[in-house]
Amino acid sequence: MFTLPKLPYEYGELEPNIDTQTMIIHHTKHHQTYVDKLNAGLVWTEYEPYSNSDLVKLVSDISKYQEPLKNLIKNHGWWHINHSIFWESLSPKSQDINNFPLLKEKIASNFIDFESFQKQFTEKSLMLFWSGWTWLEFDRKNNKLQITNYQNQENPYMYSYEPILWLDLREHAYYISNQNRRADYIAKWRNIINREYVNQKLS
């Protein structure tokens, strides 16, 4: 059975950038529900043996499966993965980009410099209509980083890209503190990016 991952920090540690109540609800209600529904569905279907398999592999192989497993994995499996890696990509410790030369160099070679990258990522996030995520994804084959918006649970794994950095833009991720001010949420999120983790993704 899949389980809700424990956060690598306390719920309140991302204050004032993400408030405690948002973290608790997002993790214990929203994310837990994706895990529960994924598990319930896997048991209910004839595909129970897959419940112990690696989830990224399971979702990457989605074309091999048939309904209802396909739809179940697509919805709850991907939501589960997206949130699990999202928690990992955050850190209560402020991290200077200059301490991560690989990340800095890759950003510079794809987006001119770090400031331009931040501006482009923010602009892209503000353009996302309705619900979904903004992703910095790595096209390893062409050694290229690109910023992409995907609707709902879609993510770079579906297109054979590697996720490097990602931002949940559903309103449940920011509404309590920021209401409709998505730009405020994005600005605060920048303060808590786990750059060490992001840097490792590129190696």
Ligand code: MN3
């Ligand atoms: Mn979410």
